[in-house]
Amino acid sequence: MNKAIITVVGKDTxxxxxxxxxxxxxxxxxxxxxxxxIVSGYFNMMMIVDIDSSTKPFNDVSExxxxxxxxxxxVVKCQLEDIFDSMHRI
Numbered sequence: 249m250n251k252a253i254i255t256v257v258g259k260d261t262x263x264x265x266x267x268x269x270x271x272x273x274x275x276x277x278x279x280x281x282x283x284x285x286i287v288s289g290y291f292n293m294m295m296i297v298d299i300d301s302s303t304k305p306f307n308d309v310s311e312x313x314x315x316x317x318x319x320x321x322x323v324v325k326c327q328l329e330d331i332f333d334s335m336h337r338i
Contacts, residue, residue, distance in 0.1 A: 258322030
């Protein structure tokens with residue numbers, strides 16, 4: 249299974265989860281795990297997704313998710329799980 253980590257951070261507003269999840273569903277990307285919280289009006293979400301069935305190459309998905317974030321005023325980052333793990337290993 250090819251996994252990716254998606255993070256979404258920014259000022260809370262209506263539709264953040266809907267917009268990101270709609271993009272994922274439209275591109276056949278399955279959400280395996282999701283955690284989200286709002287602290288003092290700031291939204292934070294982390295998702296682990298399965299990109300094996302994606303209709304697009306990973307780089308396109310990452311760039312398009314970044315653009316989705318810009319459209320709704322949040323920062324969206326998408327990294328392959330192995331790269332994320334390597335960057336956060338102590």
